[in-house]
Amino acid sequence: MSKSRPTYSPLYLDKTGKRHLIVCDTAEIPADALADGVTPDMFDERWTIAGHSKAIPGTERGAVADHEFRSMNHMLIALRRRLGEEKMGFRLYAVGAEGFLWEVRTAAIAVGMGGGEVQLNQVGSQARRVFCNHCRTITEGVTTNIVECAGCGAHLFVRDHFSRRLNAFAGFQVDAEEPGDIPEIEEIYR
Amino acid sequence: MSIAYKPDETFRDDFVYSNSDAAILRFPFPFIEDEYMYSVNIEPHVRGGETGAFDAVFDVDEHYIAECRERAMVLEQDPNRCMVLPHMMTAQWDTLELIMESLAEDYPEDFTLEKDGDAWTWTNRPLGIKDSFVFGDVDSLPLEPFEYITRQAQGDFTLQDQRENNLFMDGGMVTTQADWSLEFDLGMSFHEWHGPVPVAHEINVFDRALQYLLRLQYGHPVRRLNWTMTVNPRLDTSPENYPIWGPDRMTLTPENIGGKLHLRVELQTLFRLPRSNAILFGIRCYLASLDELTSVPKWGRRLHRVLRDLHPEIAEYKGTTRYREMAVEYLSQFDDGEPTSSGIGPDVESL
Structure with missing residues (x-):
């Protein structure tokens, strides 16, 4: 939580x-x-x-x-x-x-x-803005648990950690430790 | 006693890093007993403690020169590792004064601060720096005061502004962190920036810690220890560079884990600042390999027991999932089942 x-x-x-x-x-x-x-x-x-x-x-x-x-x-x-x-x-x-x-x-x-x-x-869409901690690009309208960063292309896991200053959730590369090991992508923020 | 610096150490690429026997014995081993759970383990930050790491206000050790060079490299590659919001300028000067005065008092052979009213001269012999400036005049220093002085100190620092009965992280120098981002957390309130930490919220650790810190008094700093584990002696385990250091976790084997896996200890210090009423939070990082730590018999036994019995959620949060079993297996050879003394001291005078 x-x-x-x-x-x-x-x-x-x-x-x-x-x-x-x-x-x-x-x-x-x-x-x-x-x-x-x-x-x-x-x-x-x-x-x-x-x-x-x-x-x-x-x-x-x-x-x-x-x-x-x-x-x-x-x-x-x-x-x-x-x-x-x-x-x-x-x-x-x-x-x-x-x-x-x-x-x-x-x-x-x-x-x-x-x-x-x-x-x-x-109200309305629960889509998230996701800040890539690696390249600092914000990807808009994210409805999935994992998203490809609009800046560097990394597959970002969307954390439940929100910055009011950046108006975005944090995202980090989900397969950084083992490249290619990407969990199933699911739509969870409609 | 002057410090024998090891200026050629590196914390990336070839990882030229080790602790001398003296450095091992002064290590701030974080476990006071054979099991670990989050607590508000805060004590007064007074000179002197169970190991030498507590002898100074800001501890300087054999890694000082190399750590300052590593910090400069990180800042060159990513200037946003140091950010301070504009309303924190008074706190910047408070920080500069506190660090300069403390280093000069604790290490007079290495650091000197001369004052003639607001005309100050700072001498840092290990780094070969001598600057004269006017205290309070930003233009008289080559950098803003917070960045200027924290480039000359080991460990990370953050600045907390106190308002609305809360603390806000409104500045910091963060290049040696255990996987948290200053750029992302800048401006957050106390509970916000601790948001991702598991378990501790449920046992109200943060509510109590915040109430305690809001009452922190000038002249009465406090400290606590925190810990995690890091593969290779890498200081910069930032979220920013996770794609670079994350793969390290796949490189451990039963043969190399003793030298490659490091206990990463944070000596965290908190100071009320006099003019700004802000709080300076120091997060000083110490790294020692399993092999270095287990050369102290008590620490070998205890590290094995703590890691073996760690709460699963805490183990996951600290990023140990991939290798904890291997580390516990490796450490079991150093645990003969004998009881350990309470407290963190090594119980030996030499190695």
């Missing part, structure tokens, strides 16, 4: 906050990502990812509660700017795949938000 692997739970509305922004890496905020009794309309703003190239967020903060973005990176650019302008009482909530959650969290920590001011809940 890993002690570095984060745990997540449904989001509740932090009543100590004054303004609440929820960000999500899909077009719709899944209802089961929120705690009982919490609905998307309780948040002052909802940022989602439409996943097409014409999506564009509104220009007036607060006037429009829903803002759509083209991709995670498109949203993160706006989020980093926005976080730099926010003041005390701001609360940030993120819903989505683990890689998205820790991008959001890192952006929040960078502007000095405390741990309790950001809530994360993982």
Whole structure:
């Protein structure tokens, strides 16, 4: 049982906050990502990812509660700017795949938000980002216990050891001791 | 007494490495009894102990020059073995001061620190270094202070920042490690970086150790011993280079295991730092072959018993699975069944 692997739970509305922004890496905020009794309309703003190239967020903060973005990176650019302008009482909530959650969290920590001011809940794919300890390349979207590194080609065993700083799980060459001795590859992180 | 350095030793490729009889007798043998289980085995780090390895704040031994050269080679090949987050600069200077003052006090023939206010001059005779700099002025040193001084010390070092009632590993110099990665673990909290260790979480070792360390006082450093085993006298058993050293584990035979398999002991020291309130964690690695260790009869008996009865999960975590049976079989010839005295001391004055 890993002690570095984060745990997540449904989001509740932090009543100590004054303004609440929820960000999500899909077009719709899944209802089961929120705690009982919490609905998307309780948040002052909802940022989602439409996943097409014409999506564009509104220009007036607060006037429009829903803002759509083209991709995670498109949203993160706006989020980093926005976080730099926010003041005390701001609360940030993120819903989505683990890689998205820790991008959001890192952006929040960078502007000095405390741990309790950001809530994360993982939904959707359990695929992992895997950091190759040997060549330092991150392989995205890993759903198997062993994956071929996108950088050096080593067959990496995906450890249950997560770095928030790198936003990735550790991977090491599974057949380093006896080259070619690779266990059966199974899909385990859907 | 001056140290007879062995500057030509190597810890890779041809592995030119051995311990003199004196070095064997001063080895920090890690087993206080005939069985081993994780515990918070922490004691005050005061000068003096059951072997000579505990005589100084930072132990310098016959391998010093060769180990510093090995560290420089690792850093040349992989600069990320030394990383310090930007908010740790005060802790960097704390570290430089502690190591310089300690080495100069413990080994005056080899190291000298002269101070004129903030104008310091550091002399390291074994490595042929003499530098004058201004304490607190980063630009007055050729490297940042933490890297500068830890390149001149044996063993790894990490810097722990204390905040939110926790410790965060926010810096380190890690080139002689037992298979853990600074680059991956940098920035982690205490429980996060210990995540992969089996068994110990379940018996709450880390909760208790963290509570203890949060209260660590300046001027009252502590120490503990940890251990694993390494094939060949290789210092750099990093995850980064696992594809290079992993195959070593396939090379052991009943004929060569006595000289090739090494007990790897970490003398771990913890210091509260005065200005930053950070903790400096020293992880000093000692390597001795089975043949060197079994030249001390008590240690031969005990090593056999510990390895034979080791908890399976701990044996697996320490990477001994492939060769433990062979090692136990080899060591059995040194175990006559006689009782052993308590404590780690060798019980002999010479070999």
